Amino acid sequence: MTSPTDALARLAESFSGTIGVWARDFQTGKVIQFGAAEESFPSASTIKLAIFYELMRQAGEERLSLDEMRELKAEEKVPGCGVLRDLTPGIRLPLRDLATLMMTISDNTASNMCIDAVGIEAVNRAMDDLGLSGLRLRFKFFRALPGHPVNSAVPAQLGQLMDRIVRHEVLTPAACEEMLAVMKRVQCPFASRYLPGGAQYDRPPEGPVIAAKFGMITGCRHEVGAIWKGDRGFVYCVMTKDCQDERPVEDNEGLLAVGRAVKILYDCFVA
Numbered sequence: 001m002t003s004p005t006d007a008l009a010r011l012a013e014s015f016s017g018t019i020g021v022w023a024r025d026f027q028t029g030k031v032i033q034f035g036a037a038e039e040s041f042p043s044a045s046t047i048k049l050a051i052f053y054e055l056m057r058q059a060g061e062e063r064l065s066l067d068e069m070r071e072l073k074a075e076e077k078v079p080g081c082g083v084l085r086d087l088t089p090g091i092r093l094p095l096r097d098l099a100t101l102m103m104t105i106s107d108n109t110a111s112n113m114c115i116d117a118v119g120i121e122a123v124n125r126a127m128d129d130l131g132l133s134g135l136r137l138r139f140k141f142f143r144a145l146p147g148h149p150v151n152s153a154v155p156a157q158l159g160q161l162m163d164r165i166v167r168h169e170v171l172t173p174a175a176c177e178e179m180l181a182v183m184k185r186v187q188c189p190f191a192s193r194y195l196p197g198g199a200q201y202d203r204p205p206e207g208p209v210i211a212a213k214f215g216m217i218t219g220c221r222h223e224v225g226a227i228w229k230g231d232r233g234f235v236y237c238v239m240t241k242d243c244q245d246e247r248p249v250e251d252n253e254g255l256l257a258v259g260r261a262v263k264i265l266y267d268c269f270v271a
Helices: 004-013 044-060 095-104 108-118 120-129 155-166 173-183 190-194 253-269
Strands: 018-025 031-035 069-071 092-094 209-217 220-229 232-241
Touching: 004 018, 004 031, 004 253, 018 155, 018 253, 044 095, 044 108, 044 120, 044 155, 044 173, 044 209, 044 220, 069 108, 092 095, 095 108, 095 173, 108 120, 155 173, 155 220, 155 232, 173 209, 190 209, 190 220, 190 253, 209 253, 220 253, 232 253
Parallel strands: none
Antiparallel strands: 018 031, 018 232, 069 092, 209 220, 220 232
8 A cells, every 4th residue: 555655756756846834643642744745835814824824823812803804904905815805895794704714714904904903023923932933923914025025935834833733732622613713714725626526525434524724826836724524524624836837727737636636635534
């Protein structure tokens, strides 16, 4: 039987860019780490997991309220994923809903409003406190300065952040479960591409359940998340960079590589 490491090696050999994989089995604690798992990648939207964590942390310390209303201003609108960019300035949404938009449809304007609520430096300090200094938020989305380092993440560390949330090792169990409930509603996770049953959400044991956050920019496709099937499951982080396929399509080589890597992990830990 082919080992998951051998299968990932074959995937990496046929991939035009660089791939890093980190995963941990829920039951045994076994870790699979492959490729560039300890390298830094442009994080794209996966850094939103760190923003979400800090939002929940500050809410737990009563430094802010998730029910606090935030007003959308015209100058705050940014391109890319989301719906707020198309809505009328002046609408007001609670931070809880902005966080949901940030995680489920990767709304960049909502994400920037969440960053305004917690602060860039606070996100980075929180990651430092967790020993995850490879997770760096440097700019709000579409506000980066030319020639400066971009937001970045290390696959192993991003996976470990997700792992701690799943295991309730950070924040409170209720806060962790609230984060996971939001992430189970993510739209079109890359992991579902090759999994059985179409990854039916919140309906075990009929199909695997996914809680995830994806990210994509030119040359990069990433996803961090967790998958449950009955009493089995695992946390994963798959990141790619320098992919030669720059097409913004569903069959982008990087997106397919993420899905294939997760299927290899699924076959190892669950199937």
